[in-house]
Structures are given as structure tokens and as C-alpha cells.
Amino acid sequence: MLEVNNLNKFYINGDMKLHALxxxxxxxKDGxxxxxxxxxxxxxSTMMNIxxxxxxxxxxxxxxxxxxxSKIGEKDISSIRNQKIGFVFQSFNLLSKLTALENVELPxxxxxxxxxxxxxxxxxILTKVGLIDRIHHKPTELSGGQKQRVAIARALINNPSIILADEPTGNLDSISEKEIMELFTELNNQGKTIIIVSHEPEVANYVKRIILFKDGEIIKDGERL
Incomplete structure (x- = not known):
């Protein structure tokens, strides 16, 4: 499904050149x-953006x-992001004036x-993530875990090939973190490909494979490092 070959990333700042990847x-692979x-x-995080x-x-x-x-235009890139990738962010990125249902409908x-x-x-989708009884609630009326479930539902709505989650438990308490990681596990068991970018060690207890970065390089890649 996804292949990265000899990828390098540099940041230029004046005379400074940082080799980030x-x-x-x-x-x-799929699933x-x-x-x-x-x-x-x-x-x-640089890898996630790519x-x-x-x-x-x-x-x-x-x-x-x-x-x-690297070989397609910006219009096609926008289409790929919308159709093939479901994004979940640490800060939820929900619109405060919309209900849970309306936020999920946006894509x-x-x-x-x-x-x-x-x-x-x-x-x-909201039924699938256990929030059918909160569909008319706005983000300010939801807990952190519920907000993240809305964000996950929104990411799933177009049936993307990949769910890409950036620090999805970073703003959650330990109980909500467990609930969200169990939801990701359930979605994976249903066949979804899920990539979580995180620095939190608890995440490692749920995933099936870990790619560990240090100083812009992969230092380990395998099951439950």
C-alpha cells in the first residue's frame, strides 16, 4: 500500500542546512x-507530514x-488527501459552532x-464509534475522549485507505487514552490500515509494529520493540 525509498528531507535556514530525514x-502493507x-x-512529525x-x-x-x-500536481494531491487519507489530530480540529454530526459530515x-x-x-459512522447519543452536541459539550471519537468518525467518513493519527491521545486522560486506542484496535481488526505518530510509550502496547526514529533515522523497525 505504501512505500518509502531513499527519502531525504532538508530544512534550509539561512546558511544552515538541517538534514531532518x-x-x-x-x-x-494493507491492514x-x-x-x-x-x-x-x-x-x-516530518515523516508524518510527508x-x-x-x-x-x-x-x-x-x-x-x-x-x-512526487510526480503529481497539487490538484491531484488534494484529491488524494481527501479520498485516501483520514487525518486524526491531537487538537481534534473540530469546528466549535457545528454539532458532532455536522463535523463528521464536513468531508x-x-x-x-x-x-x-x-x-x-x-x-x-458515529454509531460505529459509540457516539450516536451525542450527535447533536457541540464540541464544548463533549469530553476530550468524545471529541477524539468525533474526529475519528470524520476521518472514516470517506472510507480512506489509511488512517493517519498525529499524537491522537496527547490531550487525553489515561481512561480516554485507553478507550481511543481500543477503538483504533477495533478498526484495525475490521481491516483499516492505521498509522499513529506518537512519543507516548503506552501507544506501543496496542500496535503491531513500531518504527522508531532518532536524529532523522530509523533505528528500529519491528514488532513490539
């Missing part, structure tokens, strides 16, 4: 459950579903899906 190579881990400054097609300023190859990301609004179909699909 160094000759990165790995493959991810895997992976954590990309490392301390602050290790390169994991995997999410948010940053294409790199050398080497990144192939997603047989598409060479379908952008895709031009009619209102009735949007509502049916959003309710199905």
Missing part, C-alpha cells in the same frame, strides 16, 4: 497497525496506492454529497 526506507515513534526532534501528502519537498520516493506522490459537504446521504453516512 536521512535515507528513510520502509513499506507498509497494518503501526506506530511511528521517537522523541521530540527525531523526525517522526505520509499525509502535506509536504512534498523531499528527495527520494513516496508511493501511495501505486501513485508516486462529504466538500465532496458534493447530498444532505440526506451525508446524514445517513455520518450517523452510521
Amino acid at each position: 536521512k535515507n528513510i526506507n520502509f513499506n507498509i 497494518e497497525f503501526i506506530a511511528i515513534m521517537g522523541s521530540s526532534g527525531s523526525g517522526k 505520509l499525509g501528502c502535506l509536504d512534498r519537498n523531499f528527495s527520494g520516493k513516496y508511493i501511495l496506492d501505486k501513485i508516486d506522490i 462529504l459537504v466538500y465532496a458534493g454529497v447530498n444532505k440526506k446521504e451525508r446524514e445517513i453516512r455520518a450517523k452510521e
Whole structure:
């Protein structure tokens, strides 16, 4: 599903040149459950931006579903992000004036899906993440764990190839963290490919494979390091 070959990323700041990612190579198969881990400054967030097609300023190859990301235009990139990648963020990124249902519907609004179909699909996904009784609540009326469930539902609404989660438990208490990681586990068991970027050691207890970064390099790649 996903292939990274000899990938390098540099940041230029005046006369300074920072080698942020160094000759990165790995493959991810359909249905895997992976954590990309490392301390602050290790390169994991830079790697996430590339995997999410948010940053294409790199050398080497990144192939997603047989598409060479470095060789396509910005319009096509936007389409790929919308159709193939479901994003989940630490800060939830929900719109405060919209209900849970309306937040989940948003990607379908952008895709031009009619209102009735949007509502049916959003309710199905919110049921799946255990929030059907909160569909008319706004983010301020939800707990942190519930907000993240809404964000996960929104990420799932277009049935993407990959769920890419950036520090998804970073703003949660330990009980909510456990609930969210168990939800990801359930989704993976249903066949979803899930990539979690995190520095929290608890995440490692749930995933099936860990890619560990340090100083811009992969230092370990395997099961439960």
C-alpha cells in the first residue's frame, strides 16, 4: 500500500542546512497497525507530514496506492488527501459552532454529497464509534475522549485507505487514552490500515509494529520493540 525509498528531507535556514530525514526506507502493507515513534526532534512529525501528502519537498520516493506522490500536481494531491487519507489530530480540529454530526459530515459537504446521504453516512459512522447519543452536541459539550471519537468518525467518513493519527491521545486522560486506542484496535481488526505518530510509550502496547526514529533515522523497525 505504501512505500518509502531513499527519502531525504532538508530544512534550509539561512546558511544552515538541517538534514531532518536521512535515507528513510520502509513499506507498509494493507491492514497494518503501526506506530511511528521517537522523541521530540527525531523526525517522526516530518515523516508524518510527508505520509499525509502535506509536504512534498523531499528527495527520494513516496508511493501511495501505486501513485508516486512526487510526480503529481497539487490538484491531484488534494484529491488524494481527501479520498485516501483520514487525518486524526491531537487538537481534534473540530469546528466549535457545528454539532458532532455536522463535523463528521464536513468531508462529504466538500465532496458534493447530498444532505440526506451525508446524514445517513455520518450517523452510521458515529454509531460505529459509540457516539450516536451525542450527535447533536457541540464540541464544548463533549469530553476530550468524545471529541477524539468525533474526529475519528470524520476521518472514516470517506472510507480512506489509511488512517493517519498525529499524537491522537496527547490531550487525553489515561481512561480516554485507553478507550481511543481500543477503538483504533477495533478498526484495525475490521481491516483499516492505521498509522499513529506518537512519543507516548503506552501507544506501543496496542500496535503491531513500531518504527522508531532518532536524529532523522530509523533505528528500529519491528514488532513490539
